[in-house]
Amino acid sequence: MNRLKIMVASTLLTLTTLLAPAAKAQEAVDTVAQIKEAGVLKVGMADSVPAQQKNPVTGEWEGFNVDMAKNLAEVLEVKLEIVDTTWSTIIPSLVQKQFDIAMVDMFRTPARAVTVDFTDSYMTTGNTWLVGADVDVTDWKQLNDPKYSAVSIAGMAAVAQSDRLLPEAQKKVIVSDNAVAGQLEVAAGRASAHLSDLLQNALFMKANPNAKVKVLGADAPIEATGYSYAVRPGDYHFHAFLNTWIAYTNTTGFISQTKLKWYGIE
Known part of the structure; x- marks a missing residue:
């Protein structure tokens, strides 16, 4: 009996070890759910005319990606909060969870993709x-x-x-x-x-x-190459949601209209 108990205990230990990675993967953070629960979408932005910049008179952010961020917040049915950052700190700030997504005119490059996940391109240049x-x-x-x-x-x-x-x-x-x-x-x-x-x-x-x-x-x-938005690695739901949203804004003409508004070209 003792030998049987040892064999059963060993088998259970093996199963627990094998299932642990799967359980850990299932515990991955769901940014979409967190944004909905908080009622706020936090977006990191760094100045780049006319993609996103602060109006010198009002001090408010405006530009192509500001309109895109407003649209994204409307789709999620939450408020928009723009977090000021700089080009040299935007990726570290994203990784440190100072905001949910970096929405700037950022090229999707392998060097950056080592640290963050990129959405599909919303514009090619x-x-x-x-x-x-x-x-x-x-x-x-x-x-x-x-x-x-x-x-x-x-x-x-x-x-x-x-x-x-x-x-x-x-x-x-x-x-x-x-x-x-x-x-x-x-x-x-x-x-x-x-x-x-x-x-x-x-x-x-x-x-x-x-x-x-x-x-x-x-x-x-x-x-x-393409401009893409950056998110923290591993949040597959948020990543997939954003790609669906980008495809939808392309299909409906929102991206081309907004590009014409701020860049003067479709």
Whole structure:
């Protein structure tokens, strides 16, 4: 009998060990349920005109992703709370649960995906090089020379991309909450070039027609990729819900209408 009891106990222990991972997986947090229970959707945002920025007069957030966040909160039937952050801290702040989702014009890259989960892309775009008007190049590859300097904003995907595309050029990384700080560095002659989203560069030139800058390859953006929203890893329900919501806003035309409103293009 003692031997039988030992065998039964051993079997139960084995089953418990095997079932433990499954039980742990079932205990995964459900952000959708938490948001509904709290009655508030917390969204992290960092300045980037016209995707999301604070109105200098009212101090209120506005822009493409602000309208998207408002729509998402309406779908969830909760209030919207926008949490101020910066490009250099937005991912760490998301991981530290300071907000539920990062809704900015963020490129979905493998380096970032190591830390966070990305939704499906809500918009596809690509980068172009903004250079000083006196920079004597016609192709961005000519910038790969020690006599030229490329400026990037800390926290942006363009930091690593600039290093990879222009390994021979001088590099300058600045910390700033101003989304067009890189463009301003070039316009002021403190850097030769800045790699940024083609929409951002086009809008900067439109807003600053007298700036001594030009865009290289506007008709052929570099490594076109998608803008996506970021969430904490492992919350499969929230992730699936967001992808369904993005697909729905595309189908109904809400994304194209909002893009036309803020970017001037569909």
